[in-house]
Structures are given as structure tokens and as C-alpha cells.
Amino acid sequence: MPDPTAITAEQVQHLADLARIALTPEEIEHLAVELGSIVDNVRKVTEVATPDVPATSHPIPLQNVYRPDVIGEILTNEQALSGAPDADDGRFRVSAILGEEQ
């Protein structure tokens, strides 16, 4: 049984805020347990992984996959905006954001 105290409700709430997801107290409680067991499983994997096993971020052993610097097919302004909920003057219209540029 994984230790459910590994992830606190506050941590889940913080993550939810960062991800802009509204969670009920029940969902937070549930997710704290779920995330706790995921973290615990990862911990088990790190116990097995010895230093001679390199970190893997991609399952396929490829590298240096590039594209030449040549202009290719692009969208028209109409195409670009075709899926936008709202648009104005050729641009995407979004609600005022109570945040700042990163």
C-alpha cells in the first residue's frame, strides 16, 4: 500500500492552480492518493535503475532529426482562424488574461 501522505492536498491544489483546473475537495483527496501511488511506483523504478542505465526521454534511439531551413506549406489567415472561437482583424480574440507574459 503506497503511502498516501507522499502527496499533500496542498500540493494537488497548487498543481491544479498551475494547470487551471478547478477541483472539488473530493477530487483533490482522490488525486492526492492517485498521484502518491504514481510517485511511489516511480520510486520503485529508480531503485531498480542502476547508474549504468542512462536516463531515457524517448523510446526510440534516434537523434539529430532535422529539417532544412526552407519555407514550406503554411496556412492562410482564413485557415489559421477557422478553428478560433472568436477572431477580430485577422487575429485570435481571447478574453483578457489576469496574468502576465512569461
Next chain:
Amino acid sequence: MATAELLSFEEALAKYEPVLGFEVHVELSTKTKMFSAAPNAFGGAPNTFVAPVDLGLPGSLPVVNEQAVRYSISLGLALGCSIAETSRFHRKNYFYPDLAKNYQISQYDEPIAFDGEVEVELDDGTVYRIPIERAHMEEDAGKLTHVGGATGRIQGAEYSLVDYNRAGVPLVEIVTRPIYGAAERAPELARAYVATIRDIVRSLGVSDARMERGNLRCDANVSLRPHGAEKLGTRTETKNVNSLRSVERAVRYEIQRQAAILDAGGTIVQETRHWHEDTGTTSAGRPKSDADDYRYFPEPDLLPVVPSRELIAELRAALPESPTVFRRRLETEYGFTESEFRDLINANLLVELEQTVGAGAAPAQARKWWLGEILRIANSRGVEAGTLISPLHVSELIALVETGQLTDRLGRQVLEGVIAGEGSPDEVVKARGLAVVSDDSALLAAIDEALATQPDVLAKIRDGKVQAAGAVIGAVMKAMRGQADAARVRELVLERATSVG
């Protein structure tokens, strides 16, 4: 917004040691974006330089621009950095509509370049070595226009309009380590550092580096600590500083503002600050997020970048002389003053100057033409002077003037012709019939005609009033429609005065 208390700069420096740090973002001048084949270009109609990847459309996948990697490695090498054997992209997660994906593809713990050092020379020749922590690749964000706010700023805006043309443009972010010991020269050093980075990327040709267009942007970190203290003070990060002058002013302002707070027993809040060009002040932005809050993780859609030793060697061999070394060499060789040099650097014409001299022109003449007529035409058209005419043509033009085949005035006409695409200076001279009249008999005929209308001039000259020749010279130049060498006309007039009568 209340005006912040400021301590005088001198008092601030007497009590505290400023520690600086910079993050400079450089937009690379590739033809296409970092991860899509959409054009990397300035000034298009909104949302017309976008591919599905730039809009984060479902099913679209990024592919790395090879040229952007090469440029990044070249820049890393020019910053004296080591190039990573293996480099990787990460996702930096945040919610803001300047990127459509809700994350920015950046690099985290495996940047392409790290551990460098840049020599920065102040105006009086003092050299600082600025330690570079890293230079990493990432993508630029789109441009937001806030509508409905009283000042066009985000506060009070009703909605925002987003243009993703800039989203995905390749960026290199250059991050310094803390910079100590600048003391009262901190603002000056800040400006000189950014200028040096600008010169480096220009000499490499990897960016247009035009600050007014946002090709090169600086975030300036400033903290203060009491003299002798080990522990660094809390820092602020001033954003939106987009001219060399602003960098200097912003650092100076933050030193004075923080010193006043510390002096009154207050504490500095770790936050971003916004620079306001109009008032010359900064205002509080958001509290600085912890890196943890960005939840960086390896970008699963991209593969590691593993530059070969051969590629690194090739790019290293192709590096131009560093701007500092180049500048010192030219300074010694050409004997210009500091301010003459700064003018050339500011106009981005050092390379053009060197090539013009290399093609045979005298340095002073090359400088005169580039910073004079050519720069004037460039400014009036809003283009870079270096794009108007080749150094070879400038040197040919100078040769025509120096050998007396053209006057300065005719030279300017030839220049116009060359810039208009009429051919080389020689070709323009022939096509427009602009050569100086060097046939003495034609000049003498004009001189005699002029003397006939001003009979007292010769007598005056013989009396020692040589300046009287001026009136005749003017008349002759007018008769020749400027296509005569005034010095030769003067010689001939004086000869006439001594030989006739």
C-alpha cells in the same frame, strides 16, 4: 502607481554592492521557424506566417530547423562556451495565450552551450570578463494586443488579440552567472554587455539584432548586498528593456530603488519589474515563479541534438574575429578616435569599412563615405547602410574621387546611380557622362571668359590678394556645371595671373 523612493546613486553605491545578471534573448535570422517551415519574417499581416505546429493544432509535430542548431552552436562558440555532447528540448508549461500550446519548447538541464566567458570593454578601455552560464535554444512567443484598457496595457483590458507570426521564431537565450565588482560602473557595464552581445551576433550573421524590432531583448537582474556581505541580496528581474540606453537607465534605477527600500529597513520582493521608457521607472510585475512551477519535462515530440565533433570544428573554424579583437585591430590599424569608432559600430559598418579599405581605399575616406552620404541615404530609406552598396563599389568610387576624375559632388551622383542599380561606379560615370572636365584647354577657355567679365581680379591677385581668385573659380565651376576640379581651376587661374600681362 506611487512613485518609488530613490536613494541617490552615489549613496546607494557607498552602502551596497550591486550584483548583476542578464538574460538576453536573440532571435535567429533563419528563413523559417524553429520547429515549422513557416517563414521567420518581420512585418507580415497577422497570422499569415503560421503553420499548424505554430498554432499547436492537434496532430501537428515539431521538427528542428537544422540551420537554427548551427547558428546556436556558432553563437555558443563565440561566447566561449562548451558545446554539449548531447542536448535536449524540454517543455516549459504555462498558461498564457502568447503560445497556443500552453507550453514553450525550451531547454532545461541540457542546453546546447554552457560555461562561457565574454570580454566586455567599457568606453575608457576597462575590460570586464562576464561569465556565461548557458545559452539555450527555444521558441519565441506570439504578440498580444490588449484592447479596451485605458492605456493599452493589460490592466483593465476587455479582451486581447493574438498574432502568432512570431510564435516559433528561433531564439537563443544567453544567461550570465552573477556579475560582481562593477560597483558604480554597473549601469555602464549593463549597456556595454548588451552592446557586445549585439556585436557578436551581428558579426556572426546569426541575427539582425535590431533591438527596436525585438530581435534582441534583455532582462536585467539586479540585487544589492551590504559591502562585505557573503550572501546575495534578493533580486528583481526587469523586463521589456529594449534599447541600450534603457538597459543602462533601468539598472541604475533599480539600484537606487532597492537601496532606498533596504535603507529604510525594508525587504526586496523577488519579482519581475516592468521598465517604462516614458517615465524611466520600473513597476512591479508578477512574483517570480519557481522553476518547479513550470513543470519542465523532456519534450517527447523531439529527439536529442547530438552535434558531431566535425560539425563543431567546422563551425569553430568559420568563426569571425570577435568584435572586441576586430575593433582593437582596426583601431590600431586605422588610427580612428573612440567616438569615430563608436559611430561606425552603432551604424553596424565596421565590416563594410574593413572590406572597403581591403579593396584599396584609405580608412579616412572609407569612413567619410560610409558614415556620410551612404548612411544618410540608408536612414532616409529606413534600411541598413550595408545593404545599399558593396564595399568594392565604394572603394572604386573613392578611387575616382581621389584621382580627381570625380569631385565630391559628382561622386555623390555616381553613388546614387550605383545604389539605383545602374552598375559599377565606372559604368555610372560613363552612362551619365559625369567625369570631371580635366581637359585644361576647356578649363582655360572658361577661365578666360570669366576673367573677361571680372577684369580687376588678375590685378588683385598680382597685388597678393589671392582670395580674389574665388570669384573666378566659382564662375568657372558654374560654367562647367560642377564637372571640374576646383583645385585645378585655382591653379590655372593663378598661373594666368602670373603669366599674362
